[in-house]
Amino acid sequence: MNTGDFVNIEFVGKVKDTGEVFDVTSEEVAKKEKIFDPRTKYGAITVVVDAGLVLKGLDEALKEMKIGEKKTVEISPDKAFGERKAELIKVIPMHNFKEQNVDPTPGSYVTINNLSGRVISIDGGRVRVDFNHPLAGKKLEYDVEVKGEVKDAADMVKGLTTYYTGIGLDKLAVTAEGKNVDVKLGMANVPPQVKKTIADAALKWIKDIDKIKFVDEFAR
Template sequence: MSDDSDDAVETEAADAAAEDAPDAAEEAPAAEPEAQAVEEPAGDSDSEAVDGTGVAAGDDETDEDEADAEPEGLQDGDFLRVAYTARTVEGDQLVDTTDEAVAEEEGVADQGTFEPRVIVLGEGHLFPAVEDDIRGREVGETGTVEVPAADAFGEYDEAEVETVSADKIDEDDRYPGAPVQIDGQQGVLETIVGGRARVDFNHPLAGDDVAYEYELLDVVEDDLERAEGLLDMFLELDLEMWLETDEVEETRVEEPDEDSETPEESREDGDSEEQSSSSRESGQSPRTEAVDAEPETVTETVDKRTLYVESDPQLAMNQQWMMQKQQIAQQIIDLTSIDRILIQEILDGSGMGMPGMMGGMGGAGGGDVDIEEALEEADIDADEIAEEL
Protein backbone atom coordinates (compact mmCIF):
# COMPACT_ATOMS: atom_id res chain seq x y z
CA MET A 1 0.00 0.00 0.00
CA SER A 2 2.75 2.38 0.91
CA ASP A 3 4.73 1.36 -2.17
CA ASP A 4 1.83 2.20 -4.43
CA SER A 5 1.49 5.60 -2.73
CA ASP A 6 5.13 6.32 -3.22
CA ASP A 7 4.90 5.41 -6.90
CA ALA A 8 1.89 7.66 -7.29
CA VAL A 9 3.72 10.56 -5.67
CA GLU A 10 6.75 10.07 -7.90
CA THR A 11 4.51 9.88 -10.98
CA GLU A 12 2.78 13.13 -10.06
CA ALA A 13 6.12 14.84 -9.41
CA ALA A 14 7.42 13.66 -12.78
CA ASP A 15 4.29 14.91 -14.51
CA ALA A 16 4.60 18.25 -12.74
CA ALA A 17 8.24 18.54 -13.83
CA ALA A 18 7.26 17.68 -17.38
CA GLU A 19 4.59 20.35 -17.33
CA ASP A 20 7.03 22.94 -15.91
CA ALA A 21 9.74 22.12 -18.48
CA PRO A 22 7.90 23.63 -21.50
CA ASP A 23 7.22 26.77 -19.46
CA ALA A 24 10.92 27.06 -18.62
CA ALA A 25 11.80 26.44 -22.25
CA GLU A 26 9.43 29.20 -23.30
CA GLU A 27 10.80 31.60 -20.67
CA ALA A 28 14.48 30.97 -21.50
CA PRO A 29 14.45 32.65 -24.97
CA ALA A 30 12.71 35.67 -23.41
CA ALA A 31 15.90 36.43 -21.44
CA GLU A 32 17.97 36.78 -24.64
CA PRO A 33 16.25 39.93 -25.94
CA GLU A 34 16.86 41.55 -22.54
CA ALA A 35 20.59 40.85 -22.84
CA GLN A 36 20.62 42.16 -26.42
CA ALA A 37 18.70 45.28 -25.40
CA VAL A 38 21.43 46.06 -22.84
CA GLU A 39 24.35 45.29 -25.19
CA GLU A 40 23.13 47.25 -28.24
CA PRO A 41 23.39 50.78 -26.73
CA ALA A 42 26.83 49.95 -25.40
CA GLY A 43 27.86 48.77 -28.84
CA ASP A 44 26.52 51.94 -30.48
CA SER A 45 28.31 54.15 -27.94
CA ASP A 46 31.64 52.42 -28.56
CA SER A 47 31.32 52.75 -32.33
CA GLU A 48 30.67 56.53 -32.14
CA ALA A 49 33.33 57.45 -29.57
CA VAL A 50 36.93 58.01 -30.66
CA ASP A 51 39.69 57.04 -28.20
CA GLY A 52 37.27 57.46 -25.33
CA THR A 53 37.03 61.23 -25.86
CA GLY A 54 33.36 61.17 -26.66
CA VAL A 55 33.96 63.05 -29.93
CA ALA A 56 32.27 61.44 -32.89
CA ALA A 57 34.50 60.38 -35.77
CA GLY A 58 32.26 62.29 -38.15
CA ASP A 59 32.97 65.51 -36.21
CA ASP A 60 36.74 64.97 -36.60
CA GLU A 61 36.38 64.52 -40.35
CA THR A 62 34.32 67.73 -40.56
CA ASP A 63 36.99 69.67 -38.65
CA GLU A 64 39.72 68.32 -40.95
CA ASP A 65 37.72 69.30 -44.04
CA GLU A 66 37.26 72.81 -42.67
CA ALA A 67 40.99 73.09 -41.91
CA ASP A 68 41.91 71.91 -45.42
CA ALA A 69 39.45 74.26 -47.12
CA GLU A 70 41.09 77.26 -48.78
CA PRO A 71 40.23 80.64 -47.27
CA GLU A 72 37.67 82.59 -49.24
CA GLY A 73 38.17 86.00 -50.78
CA LEU A 74 41.36 87.94 -51.42
CA GLN A 75 44.46 86.69 -49.64
CA ASP A 76 48.16 87.49 -49.25
CA GLY A 77 50.08 87.31 -52.51
CA ASP A 78 47.18 88.51 -54.66
CA PHE A 79 47.96 91.35 -57.07
CA LEU A 80 45.17 93.91 -56.78
CA ARG A 81 44.30 97.07 -58.65
CA VAL A 82 43.05 99.47 -56.00
CA ALA A 83 41.58 102.96 -56.08
CA TYR A 84 41.82 104.86 -52.81
CA THR A 85 41.93 108.26 -51.11
CA ALA A 86 43.51 108.82 -47.71
CA ARG A 87 42.96 111.90 -45.52
CA THR A 88 43.79 112.87 -41.97
CA VAL A 89 40.87 112.37 -39.61
CA GLU A 90 41.39 115.78 -38.05
CA GLY A 91 41.78 118.55 -40.58
CA ASP A 92 40.78 116.45 -43.60
CA GLN A 93 44.25 116.96 -45.10
CA LEU A 94 44.91 114.93 -48.24
CA VAL A 95 47.52 112.23 -47.64
CA ASP A 96 47.36 110.26 -50.88
CA THR A 97 44.92 109.55 -53.70
CA THR A 98 44.60 107.68 -56.97
CA ASP A 99 41.68 109.88 -58.09
CA GLU A 100 42.67 112.58 -60.58
CA ALA A 101 39.54 114.62 -59.77
CA VAL A 102 40.48 114.70 -56.09
CA ALA A 103 44.04 115.72 -56.99
CA GLU A 104 42.71 118.60 -59.10
CA GLU A 105 40.43 119.77 -56.29
CA GLU A 106 43.39 119.78 -53.91
CA GLY A 107 45.65 121.57 -56.39
CA VAL A 108 48.21 118.76 -56.63
CA ALA A 109 47.34 117.35 -60.06
CA ASP A 110 50.68 118.54 -61.42
CA GLN A 111 52.66 116.58 -58.83
CA GLY A 112 52.35 113.16 -60.42
CA THR A 113 50.13 110.66 -62.19
CA PHE A 114 46.89 109.85 -60.41
CA GLU A 115 45.35 106.50 -61.39
CA PRO A 116 44.48 103.20 -59.66
CA ARG A 117 47.56 101.38 -58.42
CA VAL A 118 48.67 97.77 -58.37
CA ILE A 119 49.63 96.45 -54.95
CA VAL A 120 50.45 92.99 -53.58
CA LEU A 121 48.39 92.07 -50.55
CA GLY A 122 50.59 91.20 -47.58
CA GLU A 123 53.72 92.93 -48.90
CA GLY A 124 53.29 96.15 -46.92
CA HIS A 125 52.30 98.28 -49.89
CA LEU A 126 49.44 99.62 -47.76
CA PHE A 127 49.19 100.17 -44.01
CA PRO A 128 48.66 96.86 -42.13
CA ALA A 129 45.22 97.96 -40.92
CA VAL A 130 44.10 98.53 -44.51
CA GLU A 131 45.48 95.16 -45.64
CA ASP A 132 43.70 93.44 -42.75
CA ASP A 133 40.42 95.01 -43.84
CA ILE A 134 40.91 93.87 -47.46
CA ARG A 135 41.67 90.21 -46.66
CA GLY A 136 38.66 88.01 -47.33
CA ARG A 137 36.85 90.61 -49.40
CA GLU A 138 35.90 90.24 -53.05
CA VAL A 139 36.65 92.31 -56.15
CA GLY A 140 34.14 95.14 -56.50
CA GLU A 141 33.77 95.77 -52.79
CA THR A 142 34.53 99.08 -51.10
CA GLY A 143 35.69 99.83 -47.59
CA THR A 144 36.68 102.54 -45.13
CA VAL A 145 39.42 102.08 -42.55
CA GLU A 146 40.68 104.43 -39.87
CA VAL A 147 44.38 103.89 -39.21
CA PRO A 148 45.63 105.05 -35.78
CA ALA A 149 48.57 107.45 -35.79
CA ALA A 150 50.85 104.83 -34.21
CA ASP A 151 50.20 102.49 -37.15
CA ALA A 152 50.32 105.25 -39.77
CA PHE A 153 53.15 107.78 -39.56
CA GLY A 154 53.86 107.34 -35.88
CA GLU A 155 53.06 109.34 -32.77
CA TYR A 156 54.55 112.79 -32.46
CA ASP A 157 57.81 112.60 -30.46
CA GLU A 158 59.19 115.77 -28.85
CA ALA A 159 62.60 114.11 -28.69
CA GLU A 160 62.72 114.24 -32.49
CA VAL A 161 62.87 118.04 -32.38
CA GLU A 162 66.57 118.91 -32.17
CA THR A 163 68.80 121.96 -32.12
CA VAL A 164 71.65 121.82 -34.63
CA SER A 165 74.33 124.11 -35.96
CA ALA A 166 73.06 126.53 -38.59
CA ASP A 167 76.17 125.73 -40.61
CA LYS A 168 74.58 122.39 -41.53
CA ILE A 169 71.77 124.19 -43.37
CA ASP A 170 72.19 125.70 -46.81
CA GLU A 171 71.75 129.47 -46.82
CA ASP A 172 68.90 129.19 -49.35
CA ASP A 173 66.97 126.96 -46.92
CA ARG A 174 67.25 129.12 -43.82
CA TYR A 175 63.57 129.99 -43.41
CA PRO A 176 60.80 128.48 -41.23
CA GLY A 177 59.07 125.51 -42.86
CA ALA A 178 61.94 124.71 -45.22
CA PRO A 179 62.56 120.99 -45.77
CA VAL A 180 66.15 120.22 -44.78
CA GLN A 181 68.38 117.17 -44.58
CA ILE A 182 70.78 116.93 -41.64
CA ASP A 183 73.18 113.98 -41.31
CA GLY A 184 70.98 111.85 -43.54
CA GLN A 185 67.74 112.71 -41.71
CA GLN A 186 64.88 114.56 -43.36
CA GLY A 187 63.31 117.31 -41.27
CA VAL A 188 61.55 120.67 -41.29
CA LEU A 189 63.23 123.85 -40.11
CA GLU A 190 61.20 125.52 -37.34
CA THR A 191 63.37 128.45 -36.30
CA ILE A 192 66.90 129.70 -36.80
CA VAL A 193 68.54 132.19 -34.42
CA GLY A 194 72.16 133.19 -34.75
CA GLY A 195 74.21 130.09 -35.27
CA ARG A 196 71.59 127.62 -33.99
CA ALA A 197 68.64 126.06 -35.81
CA ARG A 198 65.69 124.09 -34.46
CA VAL A 199 64.68 121.21 -36.73
CA ASP A 200 61.68 118.88 -36.41
CA PHE A 201 62.58 115.36 -37.59
CA ASN A 202 59.10 113.93 -37.02
CA HIS A 203 57.16 112.90 -40.10
CA PRO A 204 54.96 115.83 -41.21
CA LEU A 205 51.88 113.65 -40.49
CA ALA A 206 53.14 112.20 -37.20
CA GLY A 207 50.37 112.10 -34.60
CA ASP A 208 47.57 112.11 -37.17
CA ASP A 209 45.03 109.31 -37.58
CA VAL A 210 44.41 108.54 -41.25
CA ALA A 211 41.11 107.51 -42.88
CA TYR A 212 41.32 105.32 -46.00
CA GLU A 213 38.48 104.93 -48.48
CA TYR A 214 39.18 102.25 -51.08
CA GLU A 215 37.63 100.22 -53.89
CA LEU A 216 38.93 96.83 -55.07
CA LEU A 217 38.83 97.05 -58.86
CA ASP A 218 40.29 93.76 -60.10
CA VAL A 219 42.90 91.04 -59.65
CA VAL A 220 45.95 91.42 -61.91
CA GLU A 221 47.08 88.10 -63.43
CA ASP A 222 49.37 89.19 -66.30
CA ASP A 223 53.07 89.35 -65.36
CA LEU A 224 53.75 92.37 -67.56
CA GLU A 225 50.91 94.30 -65.91
CA ARG A 226 52.21 93.21 -62.52
CA ALA A 227 55.73 94.44 -63.28
CA GLU A 228 54.43 97.72 -64.71
CA GLY A 229 52.28 98.26 -61.64
CA LEU A 230 55.10 97.59 -59.18
CA LEU A 231 57.59 99.83 -60.99
CA ASP A 232 55.01 102.60 -61.20
CA MET A 233 54.29 102.28 -57.48
CA PHE A 234 57.99 102.43 -56.55
CA LEU A 235 59.18 105.04 -59.06
CA GLU A 236 56.04 106.83 -60.32
CA LEU A 237 57.44 106.69 -63.86
CA ASP A 238 55.72 105.67 -67.08
CA LEU A 239 58.34 103.36 -68.60
CA GLU A 240 58.30 101.33 -71.81
CA MET A 241 58.73 97.62 -71.07
CA TRP A 242 58.01 94.20 -72.56
CA LEU A 243 58.52 90.49 -71.89
CA GLU A 244 60.54 88.01 -73.94
CA THR A 245 61.75 84.45 -73.45
CA ASP A 246 65.51 84.26 -74.08
CA GLU A 247 67.84 81.30 -74.38
CA VAL A 248 70.69 81.87 -71.95
CA GLU A 249 73.82 79.81 -71.30
CA GLU A 250 74.34 79.04 -67.63
CA THR A 251 77.43 77.52 -66.04
CA ARG A 252 77.20 75.55 -62.85
CA VAL A 253 79.55 73.37 -60.82
CA GLU A 254 78.33 69.83 -60.36
CA GLU A 255 79.68 68.12 -57.27
CA PRO A 256 80.68 64.45 -57.57
CA ASP A 257 78.18 61.89 -56.43
CA GLU A 258 78.97 60.59 -52.94
CA ASP A 259 77.89 57.15 -54.11
CA SER A 260 80.51 57.13 -56.90
CA GLU A 261 82.15 53.82 -57.80
CA THR A 262 84.85 52.58 -55.40
CA PRO A 263 88.10 50.94 -56.60
CA GLU A 264 86.71 47.56 -55.58
CA GLU A 265 83.61 48.14 -57.70
CA SER A 266 85.82 49.27 -60.56
CA ARG A 267 87.73 45.98 -60.47
CA GLU A 268 84.46 44.09 -60.50
CA ASP A 269 83.46 46.02 -63.61
CA GLY A 270 86.76 45.15 -65.27
CA ASP A 271 88.16 48.69 -65.06
CA SER A 272 91.22 47.51 -63.09
CA GLU A 273 91.51 44.06 -64.63
CA GLU A 274 94.52 44.91 -66.78
CA GLN A 275 96.44 46.45 -63.87
CA SER A 276 95.70 43.45 -61.65
CA SER A 277 96.84 41.03 -64.37
CA SER A 278 100.09 42.94 -64.87
CA SER A 279 100.76 42.96 -61.15
CA ARG A 280 100.26 39.20 -60.93
CA GLU A 281 102.68 38.58 -63.80
CA SER A 282 105.38 40.65 -62.13
CA GLY A 283 104.86 38.95 -58.81
CA GLN A 284 103.64 42.12 -57.13
CA SER A 285 100.46 42.38 -55.16
CA PRO A 286 97.84 44.61 -56.76
CA ARG A 287 97.65 48.12 -55.27
CA THR A 288 94.51 50.13 -54.92
CA GLU A 289 94.67 53.92 -54.95
CA ALA A 290 91.59 55.96 -54.05
CA VAL A 291 91.22 58.99 -56.28
CA ASP A 292 88.92 61.84 -55.19
CA ALA A 293 86.50 62.82 -57.93
CA GLU A 294 86.85 66.42 -59.12
CA PRO A 295 83.85 68.81 -59.34
CA GLU A 296 82.66 69.15 -62.91
CA THR A 297 81.75 72.42 -64.61
CA VAL A 298 78.60 72.06 -66.69
CA THR A 299 77.30 74.59 -69.22
CA GLU A 300 73.70 74.33 -70.33
CA THR A 301 71.20 76.43 -72.26
CA VAL A 302 68.06 77.39 -70.37
CA ASP A 303 65.00 79.53 -71.10
CA LYS A 304 64.79 82.77 -69.13
CA ARG A 305 61.69 84.96 -68.95
CA THR A 306 63.16 88.42 -69.33
CA LEU A 307 61.60 91.80 -68.57
CA TYR A 308 63.09 94.46 -70.83
CA VAL A 309 62.82 98.03 -69.54
CA GLU A 310 63.71 100.94 -71.80
CA SER A 311 65.71 103.44 -69.79
CA ASP A 312 65.26 107.18 -70.14
CA PRO A 313 66.76 110.27 -68.44
CA GLN A 314 64.03 110.20 -65.79
CA LEU A 315 64.91 106.65 -64.76
CA ALA A 316 68.65 107.34 -64.90
CA MET A 317 68.27 110.27 -62.49
CA ASN A 318 65.58 108.76 -60.24
CA GLN A 319 66.99 108.74 -56.69
CA GLN A 320 64.87 105.80 -55.57
CA TRP A 321 66.03 103.71 -58.53
CA MET A 322 69.70 104.63 -58.01
CA MET A 323 69.58 103.71 -54.32
CA GLN A 324 67.31 100.64 -54.42
CA LYS A 325 67.39 99.18 -57.92
CA GLN A 326 68.58 95.77 -56.67
CA GLN A 327 65.85 95.52 -54.03
CA ILE A 328 63.14 96.67 -56.45
CA ALA A 329 64.24 94.23 -59.15
CA GLN A 330 64.48 91.36 -56.65
CA GLN A 331 60.96 91.99 -55.38
CA ILE A 332 59.56 91.92 -58.92
CA ILE A 333 61.39 88.64 -59.61
CA ASP A 334 60.23 87.09 -56.31
CA LEU A 335 56.57 88.04 -56.81
CA THR A 336 56.23 87.09 -60.49
CA SER A 337 57.43 84.37 -62.88
CA ILE A 338 60.01 86.78 -64.36
CA ASP A 339 63.57 85.40 -64.18
CA ARG A 340 65.61 88.53 -64.85
CA ILE A 341 65.34 92.23 -65.72
CA LEU A 342 67.38 94.01 -68.39
CA ILE A 343 67.54 97.81 -68.53
CA GLN A 344 68.15 98.99 -72.09
CA GLU A 345 69.54 102.43 -72.85
CA ILE A 346 68.81 103.62 -76.39
CA LEU A 347 71.33 106.07 -77.84
CA ASP A 348 69.84 107.80 -80.88
CA GLY A 349 71.62 111.15 -80.77
CA SER A 350 68.75 112.90 -79.01
CA GLY A 351 67.87 113.59 -75.43
CA MET A 352 70.70 114.50 -73.10
CA GLY A 353 73.56 114.02 -75.50
CA MET A 354 75.62 116.70 -77.25
CA PRO A 355 74.13 116.92 -80.75
CA GLY A 356 76.59 119.55 -81.99
CA MET A 357 79.62 117.48 -81.12
CA MET A 358 78.07 114.23 -82.31
CA GLY A 359 77.13 115.80 -85.67
CA GLY A 360 80.54 117.39 -86.19
CA MET A 361 82.36 114.17 -85.41
CA GLY A 362 80.09 111.88 -87.43
CA GLY A 363 81.57 109.57 -90.02
CA ALA A 364 79.53 110.62 -93.06
CA GLY A 365 79.96 114.24 -94.20
CA GLY A 366 81.71 115.22 -90.98
CA GLY A 367 84.46 117.14 -92.76
CA ASP A 368 82.09 119.97 -93.79
CA VAL A 369 81.27 120.95 -90.17
CA ASP A 370 83.27 123.55 -88.21
CA ILE A 371 84.57 121.73 -85.13
CA GLU A 372 84.93 124.90 -83.04
CA GLU A 373 81.38 125.96 -83.85
CA ALA A 374 80.15 122.51 -82.92
CA LEU A 375 81.98 122.67 -79.59
CA GLU A 376 80.47 126.07 -78.84
CA GLU A 377 77.00 124.69 -79.52
CA ALA A 378 77.77 121.76 -77.28
CA ASP A 379 78.82 124.09 -74.45
CA ILE A 380 75.59 126.08 -74.76
CA ASP A 381 73.52 122.92 -74.63
CA ALA A 382 75.38 121.73 -71.55
CA ASP A 383 74.74 125.05 -69.78
CA GLU A 384 71.05 124.90 -70.59
CA ILE A 385 70.83 121.38 -69.27
CA ALA A 386 72.62 122.39 -66.08
CA GLU A 387 70.13 125.21 -65.52
CA GLU A 388 67.21 122.84 -66.02
CA LEU A 389 68.63 120.42 -63.48
Protein backbone atom coordinates in the same frame (compact mmCIF):
# COMPACT_ATOMS: atom_id res chain seq x y z
CA MET B 1 42.34 88.59 -50.63
CA ASN B 2 45.50 86.73 -49.76
CA THR B 3 49.09 87.67 -49.05
CA GLY B 4 50.95 88.03 -52.34
CA ASP B 5 47.93 88.85 -54.50
CA PHE B 6 48.57 91.61 -57.05
CA VAL B 7 45.68 94.08 -57.19
CA ASN B 8 44.92 97.45 -58.72
CA ILE B 9 43.56 99.94 -56.20
CA GLU B 10 42.40 103.53 -56.14
CA PHE B 11 42.19 105.59 -52.98
CA VAL B 12 41.87 108.94 -51.28
CA GLY B 13 43.91 109.36 -48.10
CA LYS B 14 42.81 111.98 -45.55
CA VAL B 15 43.69 113.18 -42.08
CA LYS B 16 40.70 112.00 -40.07
CA ASP B 17 40.34 115.01 -37.76
CA THR B 18 40.59 117.69 -40.46
CA GLY B 19 39.57 115.95 -43.68
CA GLU B 20 42.76 117.23 -45.33
CA VAL B 21 43.57 115.10 -48.39
CA PHE B 22 47.26 114.17 -48.59
CA ASP B 23 47.36 111.18 -50.94
CA VAL B 24 45.17 110.40 -53.94
CA THR B 25 45.21 108.34 -57.13
CA SER B 26 42.60 110.43 -58.96
CA GLU B 27 43.80 113.41 -60.98
CA GLU B 28 40.33 114.97 -60.73
CA VAL B 29 40.31 114.76 -56.93
CA ALA B 30 43.90 116.03 -56.74
CA LYS B 31 42.94 119.14 -58.70
CA LYS B 32 39.79 119.64 -56.62
CA GLU B 33 41.79 119.43 -53.38
CA LYS B 34 44.52 121.67 -54.84
CA ILE B 35 47.27 119.07 -54.39
CA PHE B 36 47.70 118.25 -58.09
CA ASP B 37 51.29 117.59 -59.12
CA PRO B 38 51.98 117.44 -62.88
CA ARG B 39 54.92 115.11 -62.22
CA THR B 40 52.65 112.49 -60.65
CA LYS B 41 51.16 109.66 -62.71
CA TYR B 42 47.55 109.40 -61.58
CA GLY B 43 45.28 106.38 -61.87
CA ALA B 44 44.94 103.01 -60.18
CA ILE B 45 48.19 101.62 -58.79
CA THR B 46 49.32 98.01 -58.57
CA VAL B 47 50.24 96.75 -55.11
CA VAL B 48 51.03 93.39 -53.59
CA VAL B 49 48.74 92.54 -50.69
CA ASP B 50 50.56 92.30 -47.35
CA ALA B 51 53.95 93.13 -48.90
CA GLY B 52 54.45 96.47 -47.17
CA LEU B 53 53.91 98.58 -50.29
CA VAL B 54 51.19 100.58 -48.54
CA LEU B 55 50.63 101.60 -44.92
CA LYS B 56 50.25 98.68 -42.53
CA GLY B 57 46.67 99.61 -41.67
CA LEU B 58 45.71 99.75 -45.34
CA ASP B 59 47.49 96.46 -46.04
CA GLU B 60 45.48 94.78 -43.28
CA ALA B 61 42.24 96.18 -44.71
CA LEU B 62 43.05 94.93 -48.22
CA LYS B 63 43.36 91.37 -46.90
CA GLU B 64 39.73 91.57 -45.78
CA MET B 65 38.40 93.03 -49.04
CA LYS B 66 37.16 91.52 -52.29
CA ILE B 67 37.60 92.52 -55.92
CA GLY B 68 35.27 95.41 -56.73
CA GLU B 69 34.72 96.32 -53.08
CA LYS B 70 34.86 99.89 -51.77
CA LYS B 71 35.62 100.63 -48.15
CA THR B 72 36.47 103.47 -45.77
CA VAL B 73 39.38 102.47 -43.55
CA GLU B 74 40.43 104.23 -40.35
CA ILE B 75 44.13 103.88 -39.56
CA SER B 76 45.66 104.59 -36.16
CA PRO B 77 49.10 106.26 -35.95
CA ASP B 78 50.84 103.00 -34.98
CA LYS B 79 49.71 101.48 -38.29
CA ALA B 80 50.40 104.63 -40.31
CA PHE B 81 53.34 106.99 -39.75
CA GLY B 82 53.90 106.27 -36.07
CA GLU B 83 53.51 108.42 -32.98
CA ARG B 84 55.30 111.75 -32.64
CA LYS B 85 58.59 111.48 -30.77
CA ALA B 86 60.04 114.37 -28.78
CA GLU B 87 63.57 113.10 -29.37
CA LEU B 88 63.14 113.76 -33.10
CA ILE B 89 62.94 117.51 -32.46
CA LYS B 90 66.55 118.64 -32.52
CA VAL B 91 68.51 121.87 -32.18
CA ILE B 92 71.24 122.15 -34.82
CA PRO B 93 73.92 124.86 -35.06
CA MET B 94 73.42 127.21 -38.00
CA HIS B 95 76.98 126.61 -39.21
CA ASN B 96 76.05 122.97 -39.95
CA PHE B 97 73.53 124.21 -42.49
CA LYS B 98 75.98 126.68 -44.00
CA GLU B 99 78.56 123.91 -44.43
CA GLN B 100 76.01 121.92 -46.45
CA ASN B 101 74.75 124.93 -48.45
CA VAL B 102 71.30 124.76 -46.85
CA ASP B 103 69.42 127.99 -46.11
CA PRO B 104 66.84 127.24 -43.36
CA THR B 105 63.77 129.42 -42.82
CA PRO B 106 60.93 128.86 -40.33
CA GLY B 107 58.33 126.50 -41.79
CA SER B 108 60.56 125.23 -44.58
CA TYR B 109 61.56 121.62 -45.08
CA VAL B 110 65.27 120.89 -45.10
CA THR B 111 67.59 117.94 -45.46
CA ILE B 112 70.56 117.97 -43.13
CA ASN B 113 72.87 115.09 -42.24
CA ASN B 114 70.77 112.86 -44.53
CA LEU B 115 67.61 113.57 -42.49
CA SER B 116 64.58 115.55 -43.67
CA GLY B 117 62.57 117.73 -41.32
CA ARG B 118 60.63 120.97 -40.88
CA VAL B 119 62.28 124.06 -39.43
CA ILE B 120 60.30 125.16 -36.36
CA SER B 121 62.30 128.20 -35.33
CA ILE B 122 65.64 129.96 -35.63
CA ASP B 123 67.15 131.60 -32.56
CA GLY B 124 70.51 133.24 -33.06
CA GLY B 125 72.88 130.58 -34.28
CA ARG B 126 70.57 127.67 -33.47
CA VAL B 127 67.95 126.04 -35.68
CA ARG B 128 65.16 123.93 -34.19
CA VAL B 129 64.08 121.18 -36.59
CA ASP B 130 61.26 118.63 -36.30
CA PHE B 131 62.32 115.36 -37.92
CA ASN B 132 59.01 113.61 -37.23
CA HIS B 133 57.02 112.62 -40.31
CA PRO B 134 54.47 115.39 -41.03
CA LEU B 135 51.66 112.87 -40.43
CA ALA B 136 53.16 111.28 -37.32
CA GLY B 137 50.66 111.03 -34.48
CA LYS B 138 47.65 111.53 -36.75
CA LYS B 139 44.72 109.20 -37.37
CA LEU B 140 44.14 108.68 -41.07
CA GLU B 141 41.18 107.68 -43.19
CA TYR B 142 41.36 106.01 -46.59
CA ASP B 143 38.53 105.62 -49.07
CA VAL B 144 39.82 102.65 -51.03
CA GLU B 145 38.48 100.61 -53.94
CA VAL B 146 39.91 97.34 -55.24
CA LYS B 147 39.54 97.72 -58.99
CA GLY B 148 40.77 94.30 -60.06
CA GLU B 149 43.32 91.54 -59.70
CA VAL B 150 46.47 91.33 -61.83
CA LYS B 151 47.17 87.80 -63.04
CA ASP B 152 49.61 88.18 -65.95
CA ALA B 153 53.30 88.05 -64.96
CA ALA B 154 54.32 90.82 -67.38
CA ASP B 155 51.59 93.10 -66.02
CA MET B 156 52.72 92.32 -62.47
CA VAL B 157 56.28 93.37 -63.29
CA LYS B 158 55.01 96.46 -65.08
CA GLY B 159 52.96 97.41 -62.03
CA LEU B 160 55.94 97.00 -59.69
CA THR B 161 58.16 99.02 -62.02
CA THR B 162 55.66 101.88 -62.11
CA TYR B 163 55.26 101.71 -58.32
CA TYR B 164 58.98 102.02 -57.62
CA THR B 165 59.93 104.44 -60.42
CA GLY B 166 56.86 106.56 -61.12
CA ILE B 167 57.24 105.84 -64.84
CA GLY B 168 53.83 105.76 -66.53
CA LEU B 169 52.55 102.41 -67.76
CA ASP B 170 52.41 103.86 -71.27
CA LYS B 171 56.17 104.47 -71.15
CA LEU B 172 57.06 100.87 -70.28
CA ALA B 173 57.32 97.82 -72.50
CA VAL B 174 57.36 94.53 -70.59
CA THR B 175 57.49 91.18 -72.34
CA ALA B 176 57.64 87.66 -70.95
CA GLU B 177 58.98 84.55 -72.64
CA GLY B 178 58.62 81.50 -70.48
CA LYS B 179 59.99 82.44 -67.08
CA ASN B 180 62.12 85.32 -68.40
CA VAL B 181 60.91 88.94 -68.39
CA ASP B 182 62.39 91.91 -70.27
CA VAL B 183 61.63 95.43 -69.05
CA LYS B 184 62.29 98.25 -71.53
CA LEU B 185 62.59 101.50 -69.60
CA GLY B 186 62.79 103.82 -72.59
CA MET B 187 64.82 106.95 -71.91
CA ALA B 188 64.21 106.90 -68.16
CA ASN B 189 67.30 106.96 -65.95
CA VAL B 190 66.59 104.36 -63.27
CA PRO B 191 69.38 103.84 -60.70
CA PRO B 192 70.77 100.30 -60.36
CA GLN B 193 69.59 100.01 -56.75
CA VAL B 194 66.00 100.73 -57.81
CA LYS B 195 66.21 98.08 -60.53
CA LYS B 196 67.43 95.61 -57.91
CA THR B 197 64.53 96.52 -55.62
CA ILE B 198 62.06 95.87 -58.44
CA ALA B 199 63.75 92.59 -59.35
CA ASP B 200 63.86 91.41 -55.73
CA ALA B 201 60.16 92.15 -55.26
CA ALA B 202 59.19 90.50 -58.54
CA LEU B 203 61.22 87.35 -57.91
CA LYS B 204 59.80 87.11 -54.40
CA TRP B 205 56.13 87.55 -55.24
CA ILE B 206 55.74 86.29 -58.82
CA LYS B 207 56.04 82.53 -59.03
CA ASP B 208 55.96 82.37 -62.83
CA ILE B 209 59.30 84.13 -63.44
CA ASP B 210 62.93 83.25 -62.74
CA LYS B 211 64.81 86.09 -64.43
CA ILE B 212 64.33 89.81 -65.12
CA LYS B 213 66.36 91.90 -67.56
CA PHE B 214 66.18 95.69 -67.70
CA VAL B 215 66.83 97.33 -71.08
CA ASP B 216 67.87 100.99 -71.27
CA GLU B 217 67.58 103.08 -74.43
CA PHE B 218 69.79 105.97 -75.51
CA ALA B 219 69.40 108.43 -78.36
CA ARG B 220 70.95 111.60 -79.69
